[in-house]
Amino acid sequence: MGSEGKTAPPKVVCGDAGYVLEDVPHLADYLPDLPTYPNPLQNNPAYSVVKQYFVNADDTVAQKIVVHKDSPRGTHFRRAGPRQRVYFESDEVHACIVTCGGLCPGLNTVIREIVCGLYDMYGVRKIIGIDGGYRGFYSCNTIDLTPKSVNDIHKRGGTILGTSRGGHDTSKIVDSIEDRGVNQVYIIGGDGTQKGASVIFEEIQRRGLKVAVAGIPKTIDNDIVVIDKSFGFDTAVEEAQRAINAAHVEAESVENGIGVVKLMGRNSGFIAMYATLASRDVDCCLIPESPFHMEGKGGLLAFIERRLKENGHMVIVVAEGAGQELITESMRSMEHQDASGNKLLLDVGLWLSHKIKDHFARNQKMAINLKYIDPTYMIRAVPSNASDNVYCTLLAHSALHGTMAGYTGFTVGPVNGRHAYIPFHRITEKQNKVVITDRMWARLLSSTNQPSFISQKDIEDAKKEDEPPTQLSDKENSHGVGVDFDTSAN
Numbered sequence: 001m002g003s004e005g006k007t008a009p010p011k012v013v014c015g016d017a018g019y020v021l022e023d024v025p026h027l028a029d030y031l032p033d034l035p036t037y038p039n040p041l042q043n044n045p046a047y048s049v050v051k052q053y054f055v056n057a058d059d060t061v062a063q064k065i066v067v068h069k070d071s072p073r074g075t076h077f078r079r080a081g082p083r084q085r086v087y088f089e090s091d092e093v094h095a096c097i098v099t100c101g102g103l104c105p106g107l108n109t110v111i112r113e114i115v116c117g118l119y120d121m122y123g124v125r126k127i128i129g130i131d132g133g134y135r136g137f138y139s140c141n142t143i144d145l146t147p148k149s150v151n152d153i154h155k156r157g158g159t160i161l162g163t164s165r166g167g168h169d170t171s172k173i174v175d176s177i178e179d180r181g182v183n184q185v186y187i188i189g190g191d192g193t194q195k196g197a198s199v200i201f202e203e204i205q206r207r208g209l210k211v212a213v214a215g216i217p218k219t220i221d222n223d224i225v226v227i228d229k230s231f232g233f234d235t236a237v238e239e240a241q242r243a244i245n246a247a248h249v250e251a252e253s254v255e256n257g258i259g260v261v262k263l264m265g266r267n268s269g270f271i272a273m274y275a276t277l278a279s280r281d282v283d284c285c286l287i288p289e290s291p292f293h294m295e296g297k298g299g300l301l302a303f304i305e306r307r308l309k310e311n312g313h314m315v316i317v318v319a320e321g322a323g324q325e326l327i328t329e330s331m332r333s334m335e336h337q338d339a340s341g342n343k344l345l346l347d348v349g350l351w352l353s354h355k356i357k358d359h360f361a362r363n364q365k366m367a368i369n370l371k372y373i374d375p376t377y378m379i380r381a382v383p384s385n386a387s388d389n390v391y392c393t394l395l396a397h398s399a400l401h402g403t404m405a406g407y408t409g410f411t412v413g414p415v416n417g418r419h420a421y422i423p424f425h426r427i428t429e430k431q432n433k434v435v436i437t438d439r440m441w442a443r444l445l446s447s448t449n450q451p452s453f454i455s456q457k458d459i460e461d462a463k464k465e466d467e468p469p470t471q472l473s474d475k476e477n478s479h480g481v482g483v484d485f486d487t488s489a490n
């Protein structure tokens with residue numbers, strides 16, 4: 001089937017005034033003679049009345065929206081949405097959906113909306129779910145998915161398909177795709193999953209198969225670059241408020257009360273930062289991007305003493321990846337990894353709680369009353385909130401419009417509020433991190449009045465970096481927290 005060849009280089013198109021399109025692959029790139037069909041949406045009673053429903057073939061989305069008079073137009077991505085012509089007939093499509101990596105609110109909503117979208121908009125009838133992440137591709141069990149079977153799943157946390165870490169064997173996965181006759185693969189997962197999706201796509205292309213591969217970015221940590229934010233993040237921040245409120249109530253009810261709340265965030269502290277900014281009850285927020293120290297003037301312990309003297313209580317929010325180097329210094333280093341190769345973290349919340357208790361007990365300066373709350377999995381296991389549900393729907397629709405139109409090897413997501421198809425390599429080349437020399441972290445520091453722990457070297461390093469901004473980093477181009485999604489064309 002088709003011509004077998006090497007992996008194609010990234011598709012980059014340059015235009016006038018510094019315009020660059022970082023395009024995504026298309027089935028026609030390696031299968032040039034594929035037939036096309038009119039998009040069945042043009043006869044769909046709900047959608048046919050929409051003015052300009054189909055996306056113009058040349059529409060692209062700018063990565064940078066704040067520009068200066070003379071600045072080049074910069075990087076663009078192909079705009080997501082339905083096309084006039086599609087590369088699959090309805091009864092030809094055999095789609096599969098897989099969820100990988102850690103849980104995240106909204107996984108079930110994305111699954112539901114892919115199934116219902118393919119059924120209702122494109123008349124697709126063959127959709128299966130892969131059981132338990134990538135390794136499910138080489139088990140016999142698959143789950144038949146219909147609008148009826150997925151009808152209520154968005155009200156539940158987790159993923160009805162199950163998930164796993166590790167177990168990615170590219171050629172076995174593609175063998176399974178080929179053997180089952182699957183021709184559209186929807187892969188929902190984080191940075192690790194998108195790396196896996198990228199190599200699956202490359203192998204499919206190498207074998208010359210008419211199989212479209214779409215990635216839907218999932219990460220509660222919001223550590224995926226380029227896109228405005230990831231689904232489930234808002235829900236997580238909202239759910240974290242309950243834990244912070246509990247910590248605050250406990251802390252202010254006793255003399256010298258300290259509430260320590262640990263939140264998720266392996267390498268990126270977005271949940272902790274936004275939960276802190278939203279709550280206003282937090283006195284100190286510790287994230288992986290901002291190394292801190294305990295002892296001495298300007299250290300965390302001195303700050304705690306000061307805040308307790310001023311207010312009589314305090315709340316500390318700590319992201320799970322914060323202070324790892326401090327813990328490994330004081331314990332024997334344990335370099336363990338999970339099945340996907342992610343570093344296993346030491347419990348910073350417990351460590352911090354012991355350190356604080358020990359400090360006040362040793363110095364006998366004041367009696368403290370510390371409560372440690374670890375709501376991490378409770379925050380991850382809840383169903384998505386209303387706004388994440390709508391966002392998940394748009395992601396699912398953008399993904400299936402893309403595959404029906406023959407695009408492949410892409411991740412879908414909002415870039416400056418407009419959904420775009422982004423090549424895998426742009427999503428997987430680095431992680432999205434809180435930039436501690438940006439305005440958003442400054443807002444946090446000013447709201448908590450905690451020590452910044454930022455050294456002159458951090459400031460110099462940040463100045464040297466000249467990278468395109470990401471949305472939540474609140475650099476020049478970002479929207480900050482709120483992203484107004486244009487729902488009209490997704």
Ligand SMILES: Nc1ncnc2c1ncn2[C@@H]1O[C@H](COP(=O)(O)OP(=O)(O)O)[C@@H](O)[C@H]1O
Pocket residue numbers: 100101102133134135164165166167168189190191192193194195196197199218219339340342
């Ligand atoms: N570099 C990689 N190449 C291929 N597969 C990968 C890669 N990194 C991770 N994976 C696979 O992706 C899946 C999820 O990865 P993981 O890091 O656990 O979660 P997440 O996708 O949420 O970041 C696992 O099955 C893992 O084997």
Ligand SMILES: O=P(O)(O)OC[C@H]1O[C@](O)(COP(=O)(O)O)[C@@H](O)[C@@H]1O
Pocket residue numbers: 101102103190191192218219220221264265266320338380
């Ligand atoms: O206990 P698990 O399932 O390995 O998950 C823990 C990890 O999952 C996360 O919430 C999200 O990580 P992924 O996006 O890689 O799934 C991390 O913050 C956390 O370290």
Ligand SMILES: [Mg+2]
Pocket residue numbers: 101190191192
């Ligand atoms: Mg990850």
